[in-house]
Amino acid sequence: MERPHLSEVPRPVTADAEAMLRWLYQQHGPPLLRYCGRLLGGDRHRAEDVVQETMLRAWRNAGMLAESGGSLRPWLFTVAKRLVIDLRRRQAVRPHEVQGFPDDPALAVDNLDRTLSAVEVTRALATLSPTHRQIIHEIYYRGRTAAEAAVCLGIPAGTARRRAHYALRALRMALARRGLAQAS
Numbered sequence: 001m002e003r004p005h006l007s008e009v010p011r012p013v014t015a016d017a018e019a020m021l022r023w024l025y026q027q028h029g030p031p032l033l034r035y036c037g038r039l040l041g042g043d044r045h046r047a048e049d050v051v052q053e054t055m056l057r058a059w060r061n062a063g064m065l066a067e068s069g070g071s072l073r074p075w076l077f078t079v080a081k082r083l084v085i086d087l088r089r090r091q092a093v094r095p096h097e098v099q100g101f102p103d104d105p106a107l108a109v110d111n112l113d114r115t116l117s118a119v120e121v122t123r124a125l126a127t128l129s130p131t132h133r134q135i136i137h138e139i140y141y142r143g144r145t146a147a148e149a150a151v152c153l154g155i156p157a158g159t160a161r162r163r164a165h166y167a168l169r170a171l172r173m174a175l176a177r178r179g180l181a182q183a184s
Helices: 011-015 017-039 044-060 062-068 072-093 112-126 130-141 146-153 157-177
Strands: none
Touching: 017 044, 017 072, 044 062, 044 072, 112 130, 112 157, 130 146, 130 157, 146 157
């Protein structure tokens, strides 16, 4: 396939910057994106950034490129390759960020709050009636729907939904008495 020259761009396009960029993307964007993707190890986002910067530089140098009369694609690929090289150089001189060391006790995940909350929730559940504890256990601990919980408990689905509503209200009030939730 014969590669288009910048001189082949229709005259109205060269006058309109937006139309010129659209033409550049149509003619050269997909192969340039594939090329940059290969150079960047499949990182599509960075490849798109390099293609965008390459097109911007082509637009800025449109006058010089039109005067040269040569094929535009080699110029675009050369600019893209140099941008990728510059990107790699910047990454090489910048130190890698470290998130911390897993053995550092200061960075260890503090599960104390979660454990204390679990203890308080268990205590609050103990204050509920057995029917309320059962429905909460089926729905929230076993992950069942109200209809599935109703089948397991041998009660009508409407009763299960009603019990779940009142059980949650009672649990919220028990947690509020312990200072863990707002009473509503």
